[in-house]
Amino acid sequence: MNWDPVTAVLFDLDGVLTPTADVHMRAWETMFTRVLDQQPTPQEPYTDQDYFAYIDGKPRYDGVQSFLDARGIDLPYGQPSDPPELASVCGLGNRKNEIFNEVLAERGIQAYPGSLRLLDALEARGIAMAVVSSSKNAPSVLGAAGIAERFPVVVDGSVASRERLPGKPHPDTFLYAASQLGHEPATSVVVEDAVSGVQAGAAGGFARVIGVDRGAGRSVLRDAGADEVVSDLADLV
C-alpha cells in the first residue's frame, strides 16, 4: 500500500484493532438465543450470519432493532435507561452489554499484533490516526488493550449520541473524526471489518476504504464498497 498521499487513517476498533468483535458476537448470540427460545412461535436458531447481516458495526440499539425486524418480532423501543430484564429494544441491548462486559473482564484484551505493527509504521510516518467505533465500550476497550494514548481522536457510540451523528452505515461518524483531526476525507483512509462500516466509508468520499476480513467475507466487503480487502493489518505495512 502506498501511504505517500495519505494524511490520516480512521480505524474501526472491534475486529480491526482488537479481537473484541468476537466478544460482541458471543454476547449477542447468548442474549438472542435466550430471547428466541422464549418466543410464542418457534424461531430459526440465531447464527453468526445474523450477526454479520444485521448487527455487526451498528450502534447497539440499531443492531437489536435490525435483527428483531428481520425476525418479525415487535417490541417497544423503550429508552437507554431500561433495565436489562425489560423486553424492549433498549432492554435487550443493555442485557447484551452486561454479558459483553462479563466476558471481557474474564478474558482481558490484547490488540492484534499485526494491527500494532501498522500503527507503529503509520506513527513513524507522522500520519494522523483516529478510532471510529459504534461501541460505547470503545474507550474502556482501548484502555484495557493499552493503546488509548495512540489516538488523539476517538469517536465512539457516546460521542455519536452526544453530537447527534447517525451511526454506520451512515458516513457521519467517520467525517466527524476526519474533521476533528483536521484532515480532508480525500486524503484519509478508512479501515473496517463490518459491512455497515465499509458502506459508511464508501459513502464518505474517502481516499480509500480498506476491508479487513474477520469473517464477513472478502467478496461481501468488496461488494459493500471496499477498495481492497486484507486478512491482517500487517499486510498494509
Ligand SMILES: O=P(O)(O)OC[C@H]1O[C@@H](O)[C@H](O)[C@@H](O)[C@@H]1O
Ligand atoms: O453495545 P456497544 O458496546 O455500544 O457496541 C455496539 C456495536 O459496536 C460495534 O463496534 C460492534 O461491531 C458491534 O458488535 C456492537 O454491537
